[in-house]
Amino acid sequence: MPSHATSPRTSPPARRRRRTLTASCAVLAAALGLAACGTANGALRPQPGVTTASSPAGPTSSAPSAGPTGTPSSPGPSGSGPGTPMPPGAPATSAATATSPAPAAPKPTTPKPPATAPSTAKPPAHSPAPTAPPATRPPSATATPAPPPPPPPANDTATSVVRSTASGGRTVALTFDDGPGPATGQVLDLLAQYGAKATFCQIGQQAAANPALVKRIIAAGHRLCDHSVDHPQPFAALSHDRAGYEIAHAQEQIVRAGGPGTRVSWFRAPGGGFTADNQRIAAGLGLRPLGWSVDPRDWSRPGAASIVASVQSQLRPGGVVLLHDGGGDRSQTVAALKQLLPWLVAQGYRFDFPAG
Template sequence: MQKDQLFTRRRMLLAGAAALGAAGTAAVIVAGSEEAARSAAPVAGPQARQVLKPSAFRLQPLTGYGPPRAAPRKLKVRHEPILRISGRGRHMMLTFDDGPHPEYTPHILDTLAEYDVRAMFFVCGEMVVENKELLARMADEGHVVGNHTWTHPLLTTLGRKEIRWEMKQTSDAIEDAYGERPQWFRAPYGAWNRAAFQLGAEMGMEPMAWTVDTTDWMTPGTRTIVDRVEDGAAPGVVVLSHDAGGDRSQSVRAIRRYLPYLLDSGYHLTVPRRRMS
């Protein structure tokens, strides 16, 4: 899809949008401030189902007339990404990058649904426009979607204008398919620079990295992926996996094995709590 077409579609959506209010940034889940500690209570699988119904995770359709949604609230610019989640208890978070992919993502979603667990998906805009129904499903099932740029470039090789385009176009596509703008951003390859931190904060997104890399992007074998997750399991850990960007059949098989192990070991698999403005 050409850039001018994306902007045209965006203008048409905003012109008829109802004043529903903008989704603010999710609660900051890194330790370091009293506000973060108070609002860091994560949403954890079955426990959260007792509080929120699936329909509560999606905004109402963009219908009616009124002013466009407010711009996202700007955040304080960080100088390094969030690596762990804070909070009491045995909480961990599963994250998946590069999707959504029509072959692998549905299997991962099926496994998460089987165990009533939520996860984070850092998606690429060019994948979103081809698989909008998968983002709609993520919203319905309570998963959190983050921005992973449009084409998965190495940001340290791009100018500020190019980085802004990669991030903004992806946020627009996520809002169109998921129902709200992303509140989290992850730099491709974990390559951060000043512009990425500044632009992310300007667009209302917190930067998130990871604690444990499953190395599934190297297709090392299902057993290796499972071992990396189980050996790295600890309170506060953020696990990096992938649901696109190559053959991810090993990732699909691995989550079927390590997810019940984590739950049986007493871990709560969480996602950040959304904080509305």
């Protein structure tokens, strides 16, 4: 009897289950064998030109971490800790690492100083100095020198023209121009008779030619005034330099004629030709510009009576009278003075000097 005749016959369902179980066991054995072989021999290495889809990052697909020397290392068995560093050119061990580019080595960074560390950087050129300047800064040695102050205005006390007496009230100041000359001695004699004091405005050249008369005037207690070197007219038209010469040189001539201690207190411009410029020049020399308030025009020789009448009509208390003791024939002036001196005394006038 054939052998199959003695074997127990199985039913079709049982055979199907057996075949299914056998196939499953074969698949499982093949899978386990393939996995073991791939792990040992790198059987899962992707073939050239084949792209394997990457799976979402999980515990086993973490990016390689940099080792102590900055060389990427392969993940360990669990993918969470550092593994053995891979040699250069070693193949990747998973699809995830095959498709993920290796991260670039981190750039070295310079550690920042602590927030509390003092800064050594210099402030920029436009920054203010770290310390506040002193309240009062001393002048710099290289600073540009300040410009000279402007000259005083024409109406300043030192440069203004005097037209009144020093004391005011019922006083009069007699002034004599253009000397000293032939009439000066006679004028001095008349003034002495009445105890009158006067001011003599002298031409520099005349003072230099008559030093004895200059000394006599000073000795009698009278005052001196600068009236230019040679009486140029119109004096107001002179240049600055010429006016300066006329005033300064005349002052020197008068002082030299009068001797040591001679003082010249005023300057009278010839013809009254005052300007702001020559007034400043005079003030710079210590001379006060001197004008007048009474002018009988005795220089024109109108007659003694006319001279007397003009003075009597024009004079007011504190006035300055303009007369002449030089520059020509002054006999009319001397004659008029003989009448005016007693009249002034009778009117209660006291003799004074100009202001300044």
